[in-house]
Amino acid sequence: YDLYCQMVTEAVAELAGTVIDELPEIRVELPVDAHLPEDYVSRNDLRLEAYRKLAAAGVTAEADGVEVLRAEWEDRYGPLPAPVKALLSVAGLRTVCVARGITEVVVTKGPGLGGPEFMARCSPVVLPLSRQTRLGRLYKDARYKEGPRQLLLPLRKGDLTASLTLMLEDLVPTSDGVGTPSGGDA
Known part of the structure; x- marks a missing residue:
């Protein structure tokens, strides 16, 4: 998941012609089911965009980005299923790690x-x-x-x-x- 999010973020930045700062590499391995199910976000392009936004929110020390994303997804796609809640929790954990220098x-x-x-x-x-x-x-x-x-x-x-x-x-x-x-x- 982490590598995938990083690759998507880098590809989008490359297409936009922007230079991104070196993102901190954080390895998070948890035995949880954390993903965006197809029945929650049915279109692939929207799901990729959602993962990209999540990747960007999860590499800062600010937890606000994850909460903004949570509200956006609830508003746009409806109540969060368990795998999506878990995905947002993992992103929140990543922000805590970034703030503390944990990789x-x-x-x-x-x-x-x-x-x-x-x-x-x-x-x-x-x-x-x-x-x-x-x-x-x-x-x-x-x-x-x-x-x-x-x-x-x-x-x-x-x-x-x-x-x-x-x-x-x-x-x-x-x-x-x-x-x-x-x-x-x-």
Whole structure:
């Protein structure tokens, strides 16, 4: 999906004759069904345009673009089916990653045996000591590996994308150093 969106954005820019800045490459792998179904957006050209807009909205640190797109799609095509909601959630996660300098998020099945259902590996992540302490207090089974700058987060069943987005917003400061945990301590 990511590569496809990037290729569409680059092709449209090339046809328009505009030079685009190097977009941050963000690898997001989630076990979710996230797409625009043909029965929601029936015309291929409109579906491609929708993916292009989504790709552009998902490579900025501003979540507003994704919300504007959500409203546009609801207005134009009607109520959002589950795969479209999931697609917009993934785009929202991408904006959180861009704002925090995270270039890779991979969610895999957890170890089982009473442990978390899924584990998310996010990198690169730089966690200040205060956030590392917060991580240990709030998220059982979560780990921070300082050497490879990886954050491992446990996820339970449910909306994996929303849970992961909230955890990253809570734990990881933005690239510009702004952003405090919801509890207020930095």
